[in-house]
Amino acid sequence: MLVKQKMLVKGRLKAACPTHSRTEIAARDTAMVIDVPKERDGTNQGPTPTETLVAALVACTNVMGHKCARKNGVEFRAMSIAAEWDFDCRGTQLVEEVETPLVAIRMTIDVTTDADEAAMEAVRADLQKFCPLAKLIRAGGTTIEETWNVTRG
Structure with missing residues (x-):
């Protein structure tokens, strides 16, 4: 049932x-x-509040990346994610209000898979559509840049 x-x-x-x-x-x-x-x-x-937010994005990228891979018939044999970001501290220092304090997040996503490029593009496109934290962070004005390094094998 x-x-x-x-x-x-x-x-x-x-x-x-x-x-x-x-x-x-x-x-x-x-x-x-x-x-x-x-x-x-x-x-x-x-970790700091900002590190916690970025860590949550990395974790969500992992979970949703694997879900999107399964949806597209892709198996990740290995996955790792590194992140760095630019943060405008004027608001936290009470200097002035900042509309988008977390300016940009850059993630490097390394995966090992046998999937071809078309299947990987489908995974990346679905991740853009379905990762809730990435959608929320982007809606707040933060740029998220993903660099995918795919190792075949």
């Missing part, structure tokens, strides 16, 4: 804020700490 999956799901998490910089997040049965480095008056117990 097939179970019909909900198309709209609700999420929930809680946060304890023991210091001005450290946030302790509880989501489902998992936990994580978001913090800033000591040189920015934090305790360096976890």
Whole structure:
């Protein structure tokens, strides 16, 4: 018997804020700490909020990339993703309001697959359409640039 999956799901998490910089997040049965480095008056117990956002994009790219690959009959034997970004700090420094503080994110996506270029193009196109975090970040004005390195084999 097939179970019909909900198309709209609700999420929930809680946060304890023991210091001005450290946030302790509880989501489902998992936990994580978001913090800033000591040189920015934090305790360096976890990634920064911006690093967390970019990490979430990388993770979403992994999950949705594999889903899009399966949809197109592609198998990734290996996948790795590296990201770097440009962040305009004027807003976080209270200098002036910045419309798009996270200016650009560049991801290098390395995959190993036997898929031909047409199949990989279909995967990339579907990822553009279906990755929810990439869509949200782009809608906020941030440019996301993906460089795909495909190794056949």
